[in-house]
Amino acid sequence: MIxxxxxxIVIPLAIIIWVAYVGALGLRFCWNTLFRYSEMETVGEHQHGDPRR
Amino acid sequence: MTLSPLDLIIVGLYFLVILFIGFQTARRIKNADDFSVAGRRLIWPVVFSTLAATFLGGGATLGRAGESYEVGYAFMIAAIAFPVQTVLTGWFIAPRLNAYTKSVTIGDVFDLHSGKLARLIVGVLGLLVTVGILGAQGLALGSIFQVVFGLDATLGIVIGMGVVLVYSTAGGMWADVQTDVFQFVLLGLFLPVGLLIGVFRAGGPMGLIERIPDTHLDFFGAYGFWEFAAIFIAFALGEALIPPYAQRALAAQNPLSARKGYARAGAFGLVFYFVSASLGLVALVFYPNITPDDAIPTIIINMLPIGIAGLVAASLVAVIMSTADSLLNSASVVLSNDLVKGFIAPNLSGRQLLWVERSSNFLIGFGALLFALNAETIVDALMLTYGLWGPTVVVPFVFAIMSKRRAPVAIVSSMLAGVTVAIVWTFVLGAPNDINAIIVALPVNIAVLASTYMLIDRPKNIQTEVGKVVTS
Structure with missing residues (x-):
């Protein structure tokens, strides 16, 4: 029973700590994918120029 | 009682964030690989989060709490077979599966090892199983909206499934994965918070234990040994490597990420089951006369403080939606890749395949929505096919991946034998003594695989061309 x-107590707390750790890694990946790469692609397009212009 | 305005605002914000992620992600979908396996670029924490969010659906939360409300921890202990199987699959199978860099579905892998007929069998079965579970998640969404938000179940299904349909069609697997990570963080943080609050409301851990009936703390509970063993085996293999799980192993950026993400998600499921089941026991202590499946919703609306109730309610919706989006995406990829490209239009270009995937996603999602709204019997019928997956696909699939050999006759004949016995047992004989079909059909499946391989395929000893596998 002990x-x-x-x-x-221990299992919920352990889950919360683990989720905070993995979640931070996962959300950073998602943030980069959602915003950083989009910015990089936009910059890339400007640098290479749009052939249709 | 219903939720306070603040709690409802929190749930509304959750929906806005999900839709924003979905639309933002849609711009990243440039080809069919992006739609079906997220460009094969997922790092292990993302594989972990999306897989855990996918297999922790209505059954693992509402269902597990309801069962522990009724019979105690015994059902959770039997169901632990699933996370244990997931750890083993993650360690041994996921990295090897990830090495199939030209495959996006299980059907592709079977085609390589056995041929078109195996692709057809696994494609049809995979489609039925995923659409069936998807419809069941739609029904679960309806009941959550009804109990927690006091809304009509029909409206709940339309809102929940409608949002899933929109972002999943727009953003494919990228949208599923990114929303899954967010949804996983919500459910992983706030359902355990709900349990902690419930435990302290009951007077602390010892106070709670004293109020739980002894029968609910038994290892086997009211189950006999064989009944317990049947549940254990059904959970171990029943939904092993179904399309959305296999798809996540294929989407990892390398075999090591597949192993780490997959195996750790299994270990997480092991402890998360304890949280769901314990929430059921907290509900039993405080509300002994409710419908068992309403255990968690009842705790949310009656026990949790304003603000926390909204976060836990959003977590509960997240649990279902994160499972539904993955199933919907998988079903559309199976239909497009295994059946349309595999048989109807083999010469589709990448752009055409993406169009087919998006159209399939919309049509399947819309169909599941209609089934959940108007035809629960169809959902029930599709859910019966769920029992056909384990005794048909799992063992031949594991054999193919581990052996790396071609076994055209053995794989097809074992799948046909397994599915035939399971169908006869379930639908013709009516599952005598409530024994799950997997108990009867799995030994036949294994025996036919072993005998036909030894007699027919092994003498030819043909190896397949798959990538080098990381095993350390």
């Missing part, structure tokens, strides 16, 4: 009682 183990179960400890699990009620």
């Amino acid at each position: 183990v179960l009682a400890a699990a009620f």
